[in-house]
Amino acid sequence: MAVLVIADHDNTIVRDTTAKTITAAMSLSPDVDVLVCGSGAQAAADAAGKLAGVRKVLLAESDALGHQLAEAVTDVVFALAPGYDAILTPATSSGKNFSPRIAAKLDVNQITDVIEVVSADTFVRPIYAGNALETVQSSDAKKVITIRPTAFKPVGDGGSAAVEKVGGGTAGAREATFVSEEVVKSDRPELAGAKIVVSGGRALGSAEEFHKVIEPLADKLGAAVGASRAAVDAGYAPNDYQVGQTGKVVAPDLYIAIGISGAIQHLAGMKDSKVIVAINKDADAPIFQVADYGIVGDYKVVVPELMTALG
């Protein structure tokens, strides 16, 4: 039994989410290959080969693959699928986009957002926004799985897998074409993999206030910035900051929620954080039920004090 892991990468580096998905793959089989679909992605493929436990790295390149277009990625994977018993993808927005397409092409159901591998055919996954956990057993011969990266530890370095080029990745280029991308460049760590996350909620009241209060604290801590859905919907923060059921799922060492009441949909995205801090002036806010440390108070007072206390 061999497992294919489809890498999450930016053509230069492989993201932590890939190393975490490899951990999940290793619990299925010692024979784990990594597929890098990209454009000018040799550096990412080389980086993937250095991850511990990787048997070999497959590199597929085309313009469409450079933007991870689902049609093109599916084309590559479908051709490789006969050699694998399971195909694992980190459940990032890109992975969520193409993995079900691969599953349907292979005529199997996808096992989505797996947080625990029980055995080679049995997996645990959250449903209802994480308010319940479902243990499912798949009878499909080939398993197509997305892995929730925050539920697994990353493999380390120490591998020396060779990189092998594979073809494909041009299908669909006519029907779906890339037009443009606006990706926010930031010196802060990526939200999904950050050790510390500082999040702001609706209580901030404006985009200016969000910028003035949340960002300096995040920068002092070397943290990523997150936001509740309410703050994003109100336009205080961009959509890719959203932590929650419908946004990003994070599990940092430290999560600081400022002016966030703690709606179920937000808790679903951060409740697996190691330590949660809540700052809210409403002592009855549900966020305090999951917080390890809470301060009841106005963020306008507490955050400046926190900046001072951090020195």
Add this chain to the structure above:
Amino acid sequence: MKVLVPVKRVIDYNVKVRVKPDQTGVDLANVKMSMNPFDEIATEEAVRLKEKGVVTEVVVVSIGPAQAQETIRTALAMGADRGILITSDTDVEPLAVAKLLKAVIAEESPSLVIMGKQSIDGDNNAVGQMLAALLDWPQATFASKIEVSGDSASVTREIDGGLQTLSVSLPAVITADLRLNEPRYASLPNIMKAKKKEIAMKTAADYGVDVSAKLKVLKVTEPPKRAGGIKVADAAELVMKLKTEAGVL
């Protein structure tokens, strides 16, 4: 041009979900059910396209129990033209849903499918992509903006780190994300009008699709609860605790 909008009847998003003590699933007895919120957004987008004159007919399809007629009526009251209900008393898995939708599309020949990116019960986020794969159509998932012109659509998608814009040739499958639009509330006259709109009743057997489960649910359990924490007096105490007790600073 015709648009097909698949909609699902799910537990209302405001309802606190309770796991059944026998671990066979989630308790749905006497619980408020509503249209999946992402499907409301998809319906709204289709109706807006009709109002703009881009689309001529909006057809809504649901797969579920007989009560899913109410969900279809909600979409009809928002402005959809007619409905199709494929009745099923058991949960239909995403791949089988995609196969049923493919069969509906073979009969209806829409130029566009707009659907929610995921249902808030199973949280699979899979049917749209699977349907596109089975039809060999292009897909544009997690849409926050859709502009149809001629035989293509420009779709802005929410991706990690920002936004991506794709151009897809029609026919295509587009899945709706949260910020695509804010769905309207149906007016009373429109709710009354919707009662007269047609809903065709079908079964999975009518389409020759096998809907038996391939994923066996062994058990459904409650997630581990976080133990409640403590309240600290001020920022200084917080920083001290984070350094010494929690060891995360």
